[in-house]
Amino acid sequence: MPPSAGRVTIRDVAAAAGVSRGTVSRVLNGEGYVSDRAREAIERAVRTVGYVPNTAARNLALNRSGAVGLVVHEPHELFLEDPNIGAILLGANEVLSSADQQLVSLVIDSERDTERVVRYLRGGFVDGAVVVSAREHDALLEAMQRTTLPTALVGRPPHGVRMPWVGIDNAGAAAAVTRLLVDGGRGRVGIIAVGLDRDSGADRLAGFRSALGAAFDPALVVERPLYEYAAGRDAMRELLDRAPDVDGVFATSDAVAAGALEALRAAGRRVPDDVALVGFDDSSWARRCRPALTTVRQPARDLGAAAAQLVLDQLAGVPAEPDGRLLPTEVVARDST
Amino acid sequence: MPPSAGRVTIRDVAAAAGVSRGTVSRVLNGEGYVSDRAREAIERAVRTVGYVPNTAARNLALNRSGAVGLVVHEPHELFLEDPNIGAILLGANEVLSSADQQLVSLVIDSERDTERVVRYLRGGFVDGAVVVSAREHDALLEAMQRTTLPTALVGRPPHGVRMPWVGIDNAGAAAAVTRLLVDGGRGRVGIIAVGLDRDSGADRLAGFRSALGAAFDPALVVERPLYEYAAGRDAMRELLDRAPDVDGVFATSDAVAAGALEALRAAGRRVPDDVALVGFDDSSWARRCRPALTTVRQPARDLGAAAAQLVLDQLAGVPAEPDGRLLPTEVVARDST
DNA sequence: GGCAGTTCTGTGCACGGTCACAGGCGACCG
DNA sequence: CGGTCGCCTGTGACCGTGCACAGAACTGCC
Numbered sequence A, B: 001m002p003p004s005a006g007r008v009t010i011r012d013v014a015a016a017a018g019v020s021r022g023t024v025s026r027v028l029n030g031e032g033y034v035s036d037r038a039r040e041a042i043e044r045a046v047r048t049v050g051y052v053p054n055t056a057a058r059n060l061a062l063n064r065s066g067a068v069g070l071v072v073h074e075p076h077e078l079f080l081e082d083p084n085i086g087a088i089l090l091g092a093n094e095v096l097s098s099a100d101q102q103l104v105s106l107v108i109d110s111e112r113d114t115e116r117v118v119r120y121l122r123g124g125f126v127d128g129a130v131v132v133s134a135r136e137h138d139a140l141l142e143a144m145q146r147t148t149l150p151t152a153l154v155g156r157p158p159h160g161v162r163m164p165w166v167g168i169d170n171a172g173a174a175a176a177v178t179r180l181l182v183d184g185g186r187g188r189v190g191i192i193a194v195g196l197d198r199d200s201g202a203d204r205l206a207g208f209r210s211a212l213g214a215a216f217d218p219a220l221v222v223e224r225p226l227y228e229y230a231a232g233r234d235a236m237r238e239l240l241d242r243a244p245d246v247d248g249v250f251a252t253s254d255a256v257a258a259g260a261l262e263a264l265r266a267a268g269r270r271v272p273d274d275v276a277l278v279g280f281d282d283s284s285w286a287r288r289c290r291p292a293l294t295t296v297r298q299p300a301r302d303l304g305a306a307a308a309q310l311v312l313d314q315l316a317g318v319p320a321e322p323d324g325r326l327l328p329t330e331v332v333a334r335d336s337t
Numbered sequence C: 001g002g003c004a005g006t007t008c009t010g011t012g013c014a015c016g017g018t019c020a021c022a023g024g025c026g027a028c029c030g
Numbered sequence D: 001c002g003g004t005c006g007c008c009t010g011t012g013a014c015c016g017t018g019c020a021c022a023g024a025a026c027t028g029c030c
Helices: A010-017 A021-028 A036-049 A055-062 A077-081 A083-098 A111-122 A139-145 A170-183 A199-215 A230-241 A254-266 A284-288 A302-313 B008-017 B021-028 B036-049 B055-062 B076-081 B083-098 B111-120 B139-145 B170-183 B198-213 B229-242 B256-267 B284-288 B300-315
Strands: A065-074 A102-105 A129-130 A152-154 A165-168 A188-193 A220-226 A248-251 A276-278 A296-299 A325-327 A330-332 B065-071 B102-107 B126-130 B151-153 B165-168 B189-194 B221-224 B247-250 B276-278 B294-296 B325-327 B330-332
Touching: A010 A036, A010 A254, A010 B036, A010 B083, A021 A036, A055 A165, A055 A276, A055 B055, A065 A330, A065 B083, A083 A102, A083 A129, A083 A302, A083 B076, A111 A325, A129 A139, A165 A170, A165 B036, A170 A188, A170 A199, A170 A248, A170 A296, A170 A330, A188 A199, A188 A254, A199 B076, A220 A230, A230 A248, A230 A254, A248 A254, A254 A276, A254 A284, A254 A302, A284 B170, A284 B256, A296 B229, A302 A325, A302 B198, A330 B221, B008 B021, B008 B036, B021 B036, B036 B294, B065 B083, B076 B083, B083 B102, B083 B126, B111 B139, B126 B139, B126 B300, B151 B300, B165 B170, B165 B300, B170 B189, B170 B198, B170 B247, B170 B276, B170 B294, B170 B330, B189 B229, B189 B256, B189 B325, B221 B229, B229 B247, B229 B256, B247 B256, B256 B276, B256 B284, B300 B325
Parallel strands: A065 A102, A065 A129, A129 A152, A152 A165, A165 A325, A188 A220, A188 A248, A248 A276, B065 B102, B065 B126, B126 B151, B151 B165, B165 B325, B189 B221, B189 B247, B247 B276
Antiparallel strands: A296 A330, B294 B330
């Protein structure tokens, strides 16, 4: 009865049901050619003896590891702060655990980490991988391409890399919020463009640019490497310096927008009266800022779930469609515009 | 060479080194009685053939699962929002992965989840468990006590439960910040007391109360169930309603304090001029609020690491000390007091 | 009743490690 | 020089499951 003393195995079930191990195995795996009588006896026996399959033994026999890696290429602090990453993780975990797979998260914080993670992924410790926020010329992806490990990306892959992926239409969403600013009567619209080495950053800038058309002014673009509060604050200061007449700002994440809000307040600009501000993500930041942020809702949890499903499909033998899938986003209008 | 075709096993290493499997196993596990010559040959062979141990096989032979559960008894949203939980997770993961154990996170969101998690923990899927934020009369803990699964708690266990744990001196820290308010000349000090069914909530209230002594006024205590921004905002409104003369507030987490700040601002109270405010956690909230929050720094990552270590110790056969260990906290004075 | 075909079941082996045991080998000692 | 002892090594059994194969049981048909 206590789980420590002599584990209940498939043999015990077989004995209790009066059949052989093979038949029990067939029932447990739902394979054909089992008589109803045997099936019922086995199902009853499973309950009475309290059988729980041994994952390690099953994995060994099936020559798999039973785990899927979730690679996050961001510093540890961002891993904690960014609600998108957490939501992607939860979504992926949900899908994977229902397929009897563990999720193991691998955080790449430095170059040394890349090497460690590649070693881990190629070492047979995982059956597949979900890669979040890959960069252009990512050493990780280059290594992954030379491997047969089933992989899926969250976000559009860098140029030249072909992998199954799921993402959002960053350019379209960025264009939509930019038009919102323009249609609201803002004539000097700037952008705090973050993470340009990633699909999200590059595409959001591209969408912004295309929505403005001829009105686009490179002087109103401030770039920063990471989606951080502090980056938003400092970038906004720089933008105010360079263009004091700015009257609309697209901050490419909510955390960045919150930082920008702080800088605007410090500079005595009223939002949205003097400057209209939009964010991206619809994270808790957006709801909590005062004024609450106009932003873009991004289905992060679904992205994680869909990417995990892409990996599971490949494991099941379904050929991976090389093209990506886009999940819908939604502009959420609040008080900052 | 490709990892898919015919995995490299301990036998290949043995053949390459000209020894037997047993000797290779001894070298890999660092056991005694191996000649230097054999050891060197094996280490060289490991590198040349590119050997990577198979976790499933090892776990099967050792009759273990190779995983430790991290049980978080909070809603999913809080799991994403609360940086403490993320930090505990990172700390635990760090320690566990260096001991070759996976971390699998189990979120309890509803009563149904409790049952599922208990089944999982007792089913032999994990070798141990770390339980975060256990409640009084927690069905999970009651089930865990009837099991021999090595377990450690983050936070003091509820009354009547004896388990290894690591936590912080919530009462002492709460008393310290309360005294900070009193010493700053605040005479009407209130508290937004959250999570009273947990050690953190109950002890922080107790510390607050003892620090105030005779000045303690039950009318200045507002209770809420969860450590949420919205709870802080609403509770602060209620407190202002009940006691308009309040001039100091201890919000028992930074997120709650941020919500309180919002309510104070909406009510036209200046912080810290009219009302002094302190939080708890020293999360990013504290640094980002305006004014930046005075708060208590809590070593969340270390708590996770220490709890994981307690589980590993038990797995290694070290008897668990029944008393808990307290990690130090630190009052961080900023602009809100 | 014999036979072919289908449905169902049992058995042995494989997965890749760990561990206990038996025994070889050299050194040391009486 | 033979026996003992400590160091080192190889072998076989085992962990719990899946799978392939062989064969048993049943069915239907001539």
